[in-house]
Amino acid sequence: xxxxxxxxxxxxxxxxxxxxxxxxxxxxxxxxxxxxxxxxxxxxxxxxxxxxxxxxxxxxxxxxxxxxxxxxxxxxxxxxxxxxxxxxxxxxxxxxxxxxxx
Amino acid sequence: xxxxxxxxxxxxxxxxxxxxxxxxxxxxxxxxxxxxxxxxxxxxxxxxxxxxxxxxxxxxxxxxxxxxxxxxxxxxxxxxxxxxxxxxxxxxxxxxxxxxxxxxxxxxxxxxxxxxxxxxxxxxxxxxxxxxxxxxxxxxxxxxxxxxxxxxxxxxxxxxxxxxxxxxxxxxxxxxxxxx
Amino acid sequence: xxxxxxxxxxxxxxxxxxxxxxxxxxxxxxxxxxxxxxxxxxxxxxxxxxxxxxxxxxxxxxxxxxxxxxxxxxxxxxxxxxxxxxxxxxxxxxxxxxxxxxxxxxxxxxxxxxxxxxxxxxxxxxxxxxxxxxxxxxxxxxxxxxxxxxxxxxxxxxxxxxxxxxxxxxxxxxxxxxxxxxxxxxxxxxxxxxxxxxxxxxxxxxxxxxxxxxxxxxxxxxxxxxxxxxxxxxxxxxxxxxxxxxxxxxxxxxxxxxxxxxxxxxxxxxxxxxxxxxxxxxxxxxxxxxxxxxxxxxxxxxxxxxxxxxxxxxxxxxxxxxxxxxxxxxxxxxxxxxxxxxxxxxxxxxxxxxxxxxxxxxxxxxxxxxxxxxxxxxxxxxxxxxxxxxxxxxxxxxxxxxxxxxxxxxxxxxxxxxxxxxxxxxxxxxxxxxxxxxxxxxxxxxxxxxxxxxxxxxxxxxxxxxxxxxxxxxxxxxxxxxxxxxxxxxxxxxxxxxxxxxxxxxxxxxxxxxxxxxxxxxxxxxxxxxxxxxxxxxxxxxxxxxxxxxxxxxxxxxxxxxxxxxxxxxxxxxxxxxxxxxxxxxxxxxxxxxxxxxxxxxxxxxxxxxxxxxxxxxxxxxxx
Numbered sequence: 001x002x003x004x005x006x007x008x009x010x011x012x013x014x015x016x017x018x019x020x021x022x023x024x025x026x027x028x029x030x031x032x033x034x035x036x037x038x039x040x041x042x043x044x045x046x047x048x049x050x051x052x053x054x055x056x057x058x059x060x061x062x063x064x065x066x067x068x069x070x071x072x073x074x075x076x077x078x079x080x081x082x083x084x085x086x087x088x089x090x091x092x093x094x095x096x097x098x099x100x101x102x
Numbered sequence: 103x104x105x106x107x108x109x110x111x112x113x114x115x116x117x118x119x120x121x122x123x124x125x126x127x128x129x130x131x132x133x134x135x136x137x138x139x140x141x142x143x144x145x146x147x148x149x150x151x152x153x154x155x156x157x158x159x160x161x162x163x164x165x166x167x168x169x170x171x172x173x174x175x176x177x178x179x180x181x182x183x184x185x186x187x188x189x190x191x192x193x194x195x196x197x198x199x200x201x202x203x204x205x206x207x208x209x210x211x212x213x214x215x216x217x218x219x220x221x222x223x224x225x226x227x228x229x230x231x232x233x234x235x236x237x238x239x240x241x242x243x244x245x246x247x248x249x250x251x252x253x254x255x256x257x258x259x260x261x262x263x264x265x266x267x268x269x270x271x272x273x274x275x276x277x278x279x280x281x282x
Numbered sequence: 283x284x285x286x287x288x289x290x291x292x293x294x295x296x297x298x299x300x301x302x303x304x305x306x307x308x309x310x311x312x313x314x315x316x317x318x319x320x321x322x323x324x325x326x327x328x329x330x331x332x333x334x335x336x337x338x339x340x341x342x343x344x345x346x347x348x349x350x351x352x353x354x355x356x357x358x359x360x361x362x363x364x365x366x367x368x369x370x371x372x373x374x375x376x377x378x379x380x381x382x383x384x385x386x387x388x389x390x391x392x393x394x395x396x397x398x399x400x401x402x403x404x405x406x407x408x409x410x411x412x413x414x415x416x417x418x419x420x421x422x423x424x425x426x427x428x429x430x431x432x433x434x435x436x437x438x439x440x441x442x443x444x445x446x447x448x449x450x451x452x453x454x455x456x457x458x459x460x461x462x463x464x465x466x467x468x469x470x471x472x473x474x475x476x477x478x479x480x481x482x483x484x485x486x487x488x489x490x491x492x493x494x495x496x497x498x499x500x501x502x503x504x505x506x507x508x509x510x511x512x513x514x515x516x517x518x519x520x521x522x523x524x525x526x527x528x529x530x531x532x533x534x535x536x537x538x539x540x541x542x543x544x545x546x547x548x549x550x551x552x553x554x555x556x557x558x559x560x561x562x563x564x565x566x567x568x569x570x571x572x573x574x575x576x577x578x579x580x581x582x583x584x585x586x587x588x589x590x591x592x593x594x595x596x597x598x599x600x601x602x603x604x605x606x607x608x609x610x611x612x613x614x615x616x617x618x619x620x621x622x623x624x625x626x627x628x629x630x631x632x633x634x635x636x637x638x639x640x641x642x643x644x645x646x647x648x649x650x651x652x653x654x655x656x657x658x659x660x661x662x663x664x665x666x667x668x669x670x671x672x673x674x675x676x677x678x679x680x681x682x683x684x685x686x687x688x689x690x691x692x693x694x695x696x697x698x699x700x701x702x703x704x705x706x707x708x709x710x711x712x713x714x715x716x717x718x719x720x721x722x723x724x725x726x727x728x729x730x731x732x733x734x735x736x737x738x739x740x741x742x743x744x745x746x747x748x749x750x751x752x753x754x755x756x757x758x759x760x761x762x763x764x765x766x767x768x769x770x771x772x773x774x775x776x777x778x779x780x781x782x783x784x785x786x787x788x789x790x791x792x793x794x795x796x797x798x799x800x801x802x803x804x805x806x807x808x809x810x811x812x813x814x815x816x817x818x819x820x821x822x823x824x825x826x827x828x829x830x831x832x833x834x835x836x837x838x839x840x841x842x843x844x845x846x847x848x849x850x851x852x853x854x855x856x857x858x859x860x861x862x863x864x865x866x867x868x869x870x871x872x873x874x875x876x877x878x879x880x881x882x883x884x885x886x887x888x889x890x891x892x893x894x895x896x897x898x899x900x901x902x903x904x905x906x
Binding site for chain 2 (some may be wrong): 001002003004005006007008009010011012014015016017018019020021022023025026027029031032034035036038039042045046049050052053054055056058059061062063064065066068069070071072073074075076077079080081082083084086092
């Protein structure tokens with residue numbers, strides 16, 4: 001294989017995953033949280049594609065496409081929630097939405 | 103010669119990927135975050151191409167960067183994303199704990215894969231001609247992974263219905279608002 | 283015989299249940315009538331049993347009838363059994379006879395009280411308990427009756443619940459009796475341990491130290507119940523109860539239960555002669571002490587109470603030396619004249635609207651002649667002058683003690699001194715209340731009951747008792763004619779019997795000494811010729827009842843109160859209360875701690891997810 005071998009791709013995937021996790025854990029705006037979630041999903045996709053290349057199986061790529069479809073659906077629902085929230089004049093701040101507080 | 107070019111392209115794509123990822127997480131303005139994500143998705147597509155997954159790369163650009171991100175941008179434009187202090191709020195130990203958790207996950211992934219795979223990761227398989235082509239993917243979708251294919255379509259349907267419901271204006275509310 | 287006894291026992295129980303269950307559906311007078319009826323039927327049953335018993339002879343005269351086996355364990359069987367023999371029939375007659383007279387009297391005395399029904403229920407309960415006590419076929423059933431009698435006494439002393447003094451007196455009586463009950467129970471345990479049974483036959487099967495301990499335990503119970511030294515302090519306070527209660531429980535029947543116990547258990551006392559002597563000595567000491575204290579009392583009921591204590595001392599003296607039948611005979615005559623005195627005093631109290639202080643009375647002879655005569659009969663019987671009942675019983679008892687060796691002589695002389703004191707305090711009481719000029723208080727407060735001295739229900743029982751106090755002694759005139767001693771002799775053979783000259787000496791000396799006491803009382807209180815000597819120190823000591831109450835206060839009450847306060851402060855509040863509170867607080871605090879994880883922040887929950895993931899990965903990697 002030309003270029004770096006699979007381990008390099010996997011490292012990129014791992015780092016990207018952590019960056020996405022940091023974003024989910026630290027940002028307050030739900031929109032940014034969704035974006036960070038997308039980053040995490042994409043890092044998983046990269047790992048899947050890398051392993052598919054390593055093993056010569058196309059099943060990894062098929063899996064990646066399914067993940068993409070599911071991610072798209074999730075984004076639809078998430079954004080719908082956010083729009084509904086803003087329409088009901090709720091603050092778009094995860095720290096202020098504490099109805100579940102025990 | 104070809105190897106060097108691939109390496110250069112790889113490095114550019116990788117750094118682009120990571121840099122835009124960081125940008126998504128750290129920008130205050132959500133609009134800029136979304137744009138950074140588009141950059142991220144583009145870099146990922148390049149990486150997929152390098153891994154001989156042409157169809158997935160194309161789908162990534164079309165679906166993700168083309169459709170999902172456009173939707174994001176529409177919503178951000180509609181909501182008028184505010185610029186607020188991104189790291190503030192929450193319990194004081196949140197930041198530290200979050201960093202630690204993320205670092206722990208990173209370390210563990212590395213360790214786990216390193217342990218499980220050992221030295222075998224470097225031996226890539228030989229590819230046949232049609233690897234990563236639409237024909238190969240299509241054949242798999244319609245034979246080995248037919249169930250996944252069908253179920254995914256149901257998930258998409260559910261999401262569509264959910265989106266419609268979430269976006270639905272209640273007629274009573276409208277009339278009340280019109281009368282007031 | 284058996285049927286009569288069961289009828290006698292169960293009739294008052296039926297009375298209690300009827301009155302209790304009927305509640306306010308019956309009028310107050312009906313409750314009284316029901317109670318009287320139940321006790322009269324009991325008396326009828328007793329008479330039936332008596333008649334039947336007399337018709338038999340010898341061993342036929344004793345029957346143990348078990349209706350139901352109550353407990354059976356490891357060779358030990360207790361039954362719900364009654365013992366019908368001369369002694370128990372004797373007691374049944376006295377208890378139910380005098381009892382029904384007094385309950386009938388109560389109808390008039392308690393008329394108008396709001397809680398009359400409760401009173402009559404308690405009275406019927408008492409009569410049932412006392413009958414159970416005397417009819418009990420084994421020691422356990424006797425103990426049941428013993429305890430119930432104590433309960434009824436508590437309930438009736440504290441009948442006027444709104445008076446704190448009455449409640450305190452009831453508690454005092456119950457606690458002192460509980461002490462006696464405890465020693466009684468310990469004696470029973472010893473008996474079970476050594477003789478493997480608690481029928482009356484078991485009493486003959488213990489020896490040596492065990493017999494001494496058993497007898498001592500039984501004596502403890504008897505002393506508490508009969509208000510002898512040293513457990514006597516509750517009896518004067520028990521006068522807080524209504525007068526008929528004092529008459530029935532604290533004169534005629536309950537306090538004599540101790541004497542009955544000694545006679546019934548004479549076998550074990552004979553096996554422990556030192557304890558029997560102790561009983562006699564306690565009796566003698568009590569009779570002297572009570573006689574002295576009675577000299578300075580100002581409350582008419584308290585004089586009669588101390589007189590009761592003294593007379594029971596005589597009975598203990600007799601029973602302790604072995605003159606069982608004499609003791610029981612004196613019990614019977616004492617029941618007559620003591621109840622008479624109490625009830626007559628009750629008529630006086632009733633007429634003076636509740637006044638009991640003798641210093642406020644005087645000259646009532648003119649206003650209440652019939653009561654005066656009844657009272658005098660009782661007084662004469664008490665002092666022991668012929669031909670009244672007391673002479674035949676007390677003096678023959680004293681005569682019998684002369685047969686008891688040097689101790690008998692010693693105690694006899696105490697008894698003679700006691701006779702002097704009896705004459706003195708009894709007639710002091712009579713002269714203060716009935717003789718002299720009409721006191722201003724009496725002038726103001728005396729009221730008649732529709733022109734008569736008292737209601738018919740009060741006067742008739744008093745009259746009957748007066749007749750009995752007169753003729754009741756005539757059924758035995760030792761040593762010529764002794765049906766009572768013969769009757770009871772089968773059950774308890776006397777250890778001492780007066781011989782010829784002893785009888786004569788005693789029977790002459792005692793009444794003479796009694797008359798001397800009466801004479802002194804006349805001199806001091808009747809004719810008022812000499813001022814009552816004021817012996818300052820002696821007077822004070824006697825008025826404080828020889829400081830027994832203060833002694834018990836210091837020895838028992840204060841240490842107990844101190845210990846319980848210390849326990850409350852140092853152990854109960856911090857340790858027990860604290861641990862309960864601590865548990866609750868701990869639960870709440872841990873709950874609050876846990877609830878802090880529910881922050882409501884999305885980010886914290888996400889962090890929890892991430893951290894959990896990190897931990898799980900480690901687990902999965904390390905655990906292959």
